[in-house]
Amino acid sequence: DQQVKQNSPSLSVQEGRISILNCDYTNSMFDYFLWYKKYPAEGPTFLISISSIKDKNEDGRFTVFLNKSAKHLSLHIVPSQPGDSAVYFCAAGGGSYIPTFGRGTSLIVHP
């Protein structure tokens, strides 16, 4: 049973617009969440994280929002750039839990 779900396998966005990637989790004990970005033929790289004591964390063009009651988080990229085209993985964990990853969302940003 998937504890971390990324229900959109792919997302297509125009350059300059906002990209919104979504992630849902089922384990209410998770208290730390991360986003990773993966280019083809490379390993994932850490992008941004958020602790459950916050509901928003921002780093440049990237913002992660956390809705604990809905067990939902989202990654916003504004403005989107062609170089953002990659697979984005959501991960959740905390405490004694090892990071559990979603299956990823492939983002394509069109020029």
Place this chain on the structure above:
Amino acid sequence: KAGVTQTPRYLIKTRGQQVTLSCSPISGHRSVSWYQQTPGQGLQFLFEYFSETQRNKGNFPGRFSGRQFSNSRSEMNVSTLELGDSALYLCASSLRTGTDSPLHFGNGTRLTVT
């Protein structure tokens, strides 16, 4: 600072054989984790080592094993290979255990079992 290095990058093996994959973490990182990535399955956790001790193990059969050396380098072994073991195997290191210590991944070893 050098990143996480995984060797080899590509490997082709036959069913029933065994394979050993190697991972050199970022200098100073004592935690090493291994993940399996297959199409449509995301990243499945295999195991985590910290200071030569296995701290966590994922839901994989006993054919999958690993170890960590005193210099934090890690190896992963798969015995009696099956076709379903074909995947990208990713190693990641971090300063310490815990989800709040972000993982730094290598570029992976692509294993093909024929």
